[in-house]
Amino acid sequence: MASTHGAHLLRRATEGLHADGRGGFAPRFPLARVGERRAVIILFCGDVVGRPGRDAVKRHVPTLRQEFAIDLVVVNAENAAGGFGLTEGLCGELYDCGVDILTTGNHVWDQREIIPYIDRDPYLLRPANFPKGTPGAGWRIHRVGGQSVLVVNLMGRLFMDALDDPFARLDDILADHRLGDDLAAILVDFHAEASSEKMALGHFSDGRVSAVFGTHCHVPTADGQILPGGTAYQTDAGMCGDYDSVIGMQKEPATRRFVTKMPGARPQPAEGEGTLCGILLETDDRSGLARTVEPVRIGGRLAVHLPRR
Ligand SMILES: [Fe+2]
Ligand SMILES: [Fe+2]
Secondary structure (H helix, E strand, C coil): CCCCCCHHHHHHHCCCCCCCCCCCCCCCCCCCCCCCCCCCEEEEECCEEHHHHHHHHHHHHHHHHHHCCCCEEEEECCECCCCCCCCHHHHHHHHHCCCCEEECCCCCCCCCCHHHHHHHCCCEECCCCCCCCCCCECEEEEEECCEEEEEEEEECCCCCCCCCCHHHHHHHHHHHCCECCCEEEEEEEEECCCHHHHHHHHHHHCCCCCEEEEECCCCECCCCEECCCCCEEECCECCEECCCCECCECHHHHHHHHHHCCCCCCCCECCCCCEEEEEEEEECCCCCCEEEEEEEEECCCCCCECCCC
């Protein structure tokens, strides 16, 4: 990949980085003067699985971005490379179609080349509750239309690897970063298996962040809402991938493994047209909390749902 090595980062570096070195980008559509608070419109998409997921993002993100005047696109890319991890080249592909920030989860290290790369990419996050000393960053502040948005990536512990406490880690982060002070929005991708743990983190964060959106289960849930304290919440954003599958992977071998309880060949992504599954969030211009939250589903097999305008 010598021809593309670092090209997307070089291109994005010219868009402007924070002086504090934590990354960020100049707005594509600078709508606000510095110091003027305004609502932020964020599209968050769940786990991108293989080529169908990448194609769905490439096909739909540019038009969604324009149609809904989206300021920031955040996509969980932990399954972008054939279902297992992601590569530098695939990060570049996703940035090139209008994705701003990539989050990940338990599959982040599946492609080993990402380990030496992740510290060079200020737009790529891994869960913040990995042990101290893990490469990469779990949260960053990005510039959006002249304002600052904090994106946090966390991973659950119920039925998953035993990482550090995501609740305590979020508390630590929020102790230093308060919504409404310098931050126009705070978005949390909680990559977790158990709906109970996800709901608990939503309530734990209620009133302190703009949104807690779940990933990892690869199925969109119908519980999108604004919690009593003003935080948008949805247990799972759903995957971007082919839904004629078992969580994005070819259905026959995946089913056979359950039936026979025998290992098979390495699973491959299903190859049909992917559905883009995500959530559109609009924040309140004064508080930074959620003003509206609506699911987005487009393409592939699932019923289309686009937010009201
Ligand atoms: Fe996933
Ligand atoms: Fe996952």
